[in-house]
Amino acid sequence: MADEKKLFKVTIDNITIEVEPGTTILNAARSIGGEVAPPAMCYYSKLKNSGGKCRTCLVEVAAGSTADPRPMPKLVASCRTTVMDGMIVKNITSERVIDARAGVTEFLLLNHPLDCPICDQAGECHLQDLSYEHGKEGTRFEFQKRTFKKHDLGEYIQLHMTRCILCYRCVFVADQLTQKRAHGILDRGDHSEIATYIEKSLDNDFIGNVIDVCPVGALTDKTFRFKNRVWFTKPVDAHRNCSKCCGEVQLWMRGDEVFRVTARKDEWGEVKDATDGRPGWICNECRFEKKDLKDWTIDGPTKVNRHSVISQGHYVGVQMPKDFLPEVMGGRGPKLLMDIHKVSEVNRPEIELSKIDGPAHGDDFAGAKQ
Amino acid sequence: MGVKLLLDKAKVEGIRQYDVYRREGGYRSVEKALKTMSPDAVTEEVKKSGLRGRGGAGFPTGMKWSFLAKPEGVPRHLVCNADESEPGTFKDRFLMEFLPHLLIEGLIVASYALGSNATYIYIRGEYAWITDILEHAIGEAKANGWLGNNILGTGFNCEIYVQRGAGAYICGEETALIESLEGKRGNPRIKPPFPAVKGVWDRPTVVNNVETLAAVVPIINMGGEEYAKIGVGKSTGTKLISACGNINKPGVYEIDMTIPVEEFIYSDEYCGGIANGKRLKACIPGGSSVPILPANLLLKTAKGETRYMNYESLSDGGFATGSMMGSGGFIVLDEDQCVVKNTYTLARFYRHESCGQCSPCREGTGWMEKILKAIESGKGKMSDIDLLWDIQRKIEGNTICPLGDAAAWPVAAAIRHFRDEFEWHVNNPQECLTRNYGLAHYADPIYTPA
Numbered sequence: 001m002a003d004e005k006k007l008f009k010v011t012i013d014n015i016t017i018e019v020e021p022g023t024t025i026l027n028a029a030r031s032i033g034g035e036v037a038p039p040a041m042c043y044y045s046k047l048k049n050s051g052g053k054c055r056t057c058l059v060e061v062a063a064g065s066t067a068d069p070r071p072m073p074k075l076v077a078s079c080r081t082t083v084m085d086g087m088i089v090k091n092i093t094s095e096r097v098i099d100a101r102a103g104v105t106e107f108l109l110l111n112h113p114l115d116c117p118i119c120d121q122a123g124e125c126h127l128q129d130l131s132y133e134h135g136k137e138g139t140r141f142e143f144q145k146r147t148f149k150k151h152d153l154g155e156y157i158q159l160h161m162t163r164c165i166l167c168y169r170c171v172f173v174a175d176q177l178t179q180k181r182a183h184g185i186l187d188r189g190d191h192s193e194i195a196t197y198i199e200k201s202l203d204n205d206f207i208g209n210v211i212d213v214c215p216v217g218a219l220t221d222k223t224f225r226f227k228n229r230v231w232f233t234k235p236v237d238a239h240r241n242c243s244k245c246c247g248e249v250q251l252w253m254r255g256d257e258v259f260r261v262t263a264r265k266d267e268w269g270e271v272k273d274a275t276d277g278r279p280g281w282i283c284n285e286c287r288f289e290k291k292d293l294k295d296w297t298i299d300g301p302t303k304v305n306r307h308s309v310i311s312q313g314h315y316v317g318v319q320m321p322k323d324f325l326p327e328v329m330g331g332r333g334p335k336l337l338m339d340i341h342k343v344s345e346v347n348r349p350e351i352e353l354s355k356i357d358g359p360a361h362g363d364d365f366a367g368a369k370q
Numbered sequence: 371m372g373v374k375l376l377l378d379k380a381k382v383e384g385i386r387q388y389d390v391y392r393r394e395g396g397y398r399s400v401e402k403a404l405k406t407m408s409p410d411a412v413t414e415e416v417k418k419s420g421l422r423g424r425g426g427a428g429f430p431t432g433m434k435w436s437f438l439a440k441p442e443g444v445p446r447h448l449v450c451n452a453d454e455s456e457p458g459t460f461k462d463r464f465l466m467e468f469l470p471h472l473l474i475e476g477l478i479v480a481s482y483a484l485g486s487n488a489t490y491i492y493i494r495g496e497y498a499w500i501t502d503i504l505e506h507a508i509g510e511a512k513a514n515g516w517l518g519n520n521i522l523g524t525g526f527n528c529e530i531y532v533q534r535g536a537g538a539y540i541c542g543e544e545t546a547l548i549e550s551l552e553g554k555r556g557n558p559r560i561k562p563p564f565p566a567v568k569g570v571w572d573r574p575t576v577v578n579n580v581e582t583l584a585a586v587v588p589i590i591n592m593g594g595e596e597y598a599k600i601g602v603g604k605s606t607g608t609k610l611i612s613a614c615g616n617i618n619k620p621g622v623y624e625i626d627m628t629i630p631v632e633e634f635i636y637s638d639e640y641c642g643g644i645a646n647g648k649r650l651k652a653c654i655p656g657g658s659s660v661p662i663l664p665a666n667l668l669l670k671t672a673k674g675e676t677r678y679m680n681y682e683s684l685s686d687g688g689f690a691t692g693s694m695m696g697s698g699g700f701i702v703l704d705e706d707q708c709v710v711k712n713t714y715t716l717a718r719f720y721r722h723e724s725c726g727q728c729s730p731c732r733e734g735t736g737w738m739e740k741i742l743k744a745i746e747s748g749k750g751k752m753s754d755i756d757l758l759w760d761i762q763r764k765i766e767g768n769t770i771c772p773l774g775d776a777a778a779w780p781v782a783a784a785i786r787h788f789r790d791e792f793e794w795h796v797n798n799p800q801e802c803l804t805r806n807y808g809l810a811h812y813a814d815p816i817y818t819p820a
Contacts (some may be wrong), residue, residue: 052560053728055768080560103764107733140757143740166726184724185555188538190736194727345694 012036012059012309013328015091025078025089026057031266034324037268038091039101039130041108041215042167043079045270046279050172051079054165055104056130060097060107063088075100085313093328098134105134111190112216122215123230126269153183154201156208156222159194164218170194170210175304176279178204194218205244208287211270212263222341223288224260228252231261235302240295244283246274250302258291267305290295316324372626373600375588375608376581380468386503389512391471397516399590403479404524406644407590412483416586418594420606424461425451425579426657426697427544427772428681437566438484447634448486449478449551449568449577451537452500453542454492457482457658457719458699460611462580464622466493466500469584470507474530474572476583478516479590481528481555483629491546492673504532539723543771544577546725557727558771579697581610603628605680607681609695615702617640627680631655632669634679635702648704650808652788655684655695658716659776660711663693665809688785703807709791710802713784714742731774734765738781745792748799759785 007018012029019028027045029037038059043051053058058075059287066086075097078089109131116122148161148367166185171194174181184200186195196202201212210219233252240247252260262284263271271280290296326332384390391397403412417432429732438446450473451666454462466473473491481489493501508530511517519527533551535541539552543560546569572729585607589597596608605627614620617635619642625634634640635650648666670677672691677683681695703712720734738761762778762785769775785792795802 052770055728055730058768077560077770100764100768104729104768107737107764108727110733110737141737142738146736165729166732168727187726188540188722188725189721190732192732 002175002246003094006026006085008087010083010085010087010089013091014090014330015324015327019083021082021085023083024078025059025061025081025083025087026051028083029059029089029091032324033267034322035092036324036328037080039126039133040079040268041126041130041165042169044095044169044172044213047172047176047213047262050167050169052077054108054167056101056108057135058096058097058100058104061087061089062090062108082162092183101134105130105139106136108165109135109139110141111162112165112356113145113147115163116160116223119163119217120225120230121163124269126215126219146190151195151199152201152222153196153219154203154207157202157211158286160218160220160222161192161195162198162218163216164194165216166192166194166351167215169213169215170219171211172186174202174204174207177209180204187355205283205285206281208284209263209271209281211287212265212281215269221260223254223291228254228259235304237264237302238296239299240290240297242283242286245274245286246280247277247286248274248280249282249286249296251296251298255294258293258296261287261290264302268329372624372629373608374624375597375600376469376472376584376610376623378465379472386468386470386507387576388471388507388514390467393490396471396766397475397511399587400453400475400478400516401522402588403482404522406756407637407705409485409754410477412590415594418485419589419597420604421582421585421597422606422681423588423603424581424585424609425577426456426659426694426708427693429512431578431582431652434566434578435484435566435576436482438576439567440485441574445487445573447575448481448484448489449544449547449570449581450489450573450580451542451544451547451577451593451605452491452497452580453547453634454497454580454697455494455539455723456697456699457543457716458614458654458701459657459697460547460614461611461612461622461698463497463500464612465580465584466497466504467609470500470503470594471511471586472584473580474503474507474511474516474584475608477530478511478521478528478818479586480576480578480583481530481593482531486576486639487527487529488569490526490551490552491530491532493532493534495535495540498534501532501534508532517523531723538725539719540725540771540773543595543773544712546771547577556756557725558773560770568808572673581698598813602678602680603682605695609679611679611698611700613641613700613702615700616645616648616704616707618645620812625679627678629679630669631677631679631684634700641702643702644704645704646704647708649809650702651707651710652703654693654699654701654703654780655679656694657699659772659779660696661689661692661786662703662712663783663789667691668693676682689779691784693783708802708806709784709788710742710746710795713781714746717742717777720773724773724777725771728770730765730775731769733778735763735777737761738777742781745795746802748795748802750792750796750799752793755785755789755796 006184008019009029015032025261038057040057041054057078059078061072063069137230153161183196211221225323233254235369236251238251250264250350263280266272274280379385379394414437421431422428477489535782538556541556543558546556550556566577601609602659608624608626614624623640636643651665652662652666655663671686686692717739721739724731724735726732741754749750761780765774791807792805
């Protein structure tokens with residue numbers, strides 16, 4: 001018993017779990033999953049020292065610990081606050097948190113160009129997800145937005161600073177994956193920007209990973225820019241023998257054509273560790289230069305979270321998320337206002353969307369009606 | 371005439387020089403502390419004195435010192451926060467410029483108490499000439515054996531280094547100061563860990579304001595309990611107030627925290643009344659970050675009691691009807707001042723000084739500035755006032771460091787107490803460009819000398 005580590009009991013939104021001491025509230029919530037996990041725009045579990053900056057993951061601590069059950073006066077950043085034994089955390093059950101998160105979302109969108117229709121990140125953008133969940137319709141900001149020029153960071157990466165939310169993730173990538181960081185934050189306040197100071201290209205075998213960690217469309221892959229929308233492409237797991245990296249990637253294909261190569265992501269949008277336990281970061285060669293299907297061994301289709309627009313329409317292997325609402329609300333389910341299947345001609349459960357060849361069409365439903 | 375502990379020798383000819391300072395009784399506290407007291411006894415004395423941090427937050431200094439982690443074999447540091455950039459505050463500048471040896475004396479005693487062998491003064495970059503004064507004084511102290519190795523034969527070693535900042539307000543926040551001192555970008559760190567555990571170069575560190583460290587000298591000289599007898603309640607000792615604005619005698623005053631605000635403004639010993647025979651409209655009693663108070667709430671609390679110049683009395687009534695002692699930057703506004711313009715000026719400052727690390731402060735300060743500019747220039751809408759209130763509410767408490775709060779409070783207080791003035795600006799877009807709103811209902815009771 002003595003060498004067994006004592007686990008900390010923590011209650012998040014009425015769900016109690018036990019976690020290792022030293023776990024952050026965010027990671028504890030993620031181990032529960034679903035809506036209980038606070039959104040994180042700047043925290044990245046694979047990058048040391050990341051987090052604490054975007055303030056979207058703020059939660060209310062209703063009781064600090066069993067030893068000291070006082071509540072914390074301010075909302076805390078769950079990504080940088082470690083759990084204590086007996087801690088009670090309120091995330092979606094706290095009105096203060098919902099209110100603060102809506103505020104943060106509004107702040108993040110304030111100077112964001114909202115150019116999703118022409119942005120390559122659209123469809124897999126964390127800011128889109130965040131504003132869908134916590135944003136308001138319309139804006140109260142009636143002034144000119146701040147803009148920056150586009151910058152080329154070398155052959156493969158383009159920086160569109162106007163879209164940046166200053167999460168610092170790309171700075172941490174350069175710090176922790178490469179020998180010498182060539183870009184950083186310039187200036188301060190709302191005119192601070194990611195830059196190389198004097199136009200420099202980022203040359204490093206692993207610098208392409210800044211594209212994967214960027215939560216918005218600020219850093220994009222020049223070999224993929226404007227080639228396709230992500231929801232038209234199908235992600236496929238593939239691997240190759242690479243001397244520099246783990247070689248395990250996702251190919252984003254349409255037909256037999258490989259449009260884009262990225263690292264494999266987990267359900268939180270973070271780069272997954274490789275199957276042999278190595279870090280999942282991939283090198284520039286795999287990412288940018290191997291766009292031929294012959295270079296790769298296909299492992300099979302990627303499991304796509306239903307949460308992603310990529311799952312829309314007709315994709316097999318869609319994972320349905322677990323519904324946490326009844327548990328969080330103490331057994332009560334959401335009130336059913338109307339059963340859509342009873343009133344709608346379109347959304348009929350007997351039609352298996354995944355069996356329809358191509359995007360669902362009005363005729364498919366018309367046929368099923370008879 | 372109030373008690374003077376810090377500035378009593380400020381008018382002595384040549385007090386900047388070591389010889390004069392020593393002749394006037396300087397460095398006695400170092401002798402007393404190093405020769406007769408243990409480091410813990412010094413900390414205990416500071417605890418007994420009830421000294422509160424003079425930088426703005428008012429955290430008890432002795433308690434801060436006792437929180438310092440003391441792991442074996444890890445050096446500890448004392449850092450003096452001389453990055454005084456709060457608009458309206460210039461007390462540290464006066465202290466360092468005219469009494470540099472007082473600060474150094476306090477630093478040596480505090481370093482001894484905390485076991486810091488390398489002590490840093492992080493000074494605001496714009497105070498370039500004061501850097502020279504301090505370095506000259508450090509040289510003199512070293513030449514006379516107060517710094518260096520084996521001070522007074524006690525085996526205690528201490529060096530003081532002066533580091534200039536590069537003109538960022540945010541570097542007055544202790545963790546940003548530490549980052550900047552280490553040579554990095556001055557972004558505040560995410561706490562915990564606190565500097566008392568991981569500060570400069572991940573070593574335990576105490577960061578104290580200039581005035582706090584200078585106050586250690588009288589505490590050691592007269593004893594903590596004697597010091598605690600000065601002042602009232604938890605506001606012990608003396609406090610430097612830098613008074614500015616529309617008053618007859620702007621300057622740095624040492625007060626013993628028992629005098630009423632009314633006396634401080636109108637007495638000839640201090641501010642000497644409102645300039646040009648005008649009337650008092652409002653006052654920011656503790657540096658730009660603290661809530662502004664209209665005249666009626668400044669002189670009397672909401673309960674109708676006299677408001678005194680001390681920590682408790684100034685914050686009486688919370689933010690609804692009170693303010694804060696802050697750093698002691700006492701900004702007085704007369705009837706000709708426009709609160710909207712004043713708030714806009716402050717918002718512009720905070721927008722410029724936000725480090726840009728966390729989103730509420732980065733985006734919110736800019737937004738507030740733009741709205742205030744619109745209202746000030748007669749282009750505002752009535753809904754903008756509520757919007758401003760909502761923005762400040764969403765910044766406050768949700769940021770990494772207190773700069774977000776500091777940016778939100780002045781706006782909140784201005785709307786809370788001067789909403790009619792904002793509305794007048796919106797309703798009279800032409801008139802507000804040419805004349806001021808004036809006093810309205812929050813006028814002070816016209817001062818009649820007793």
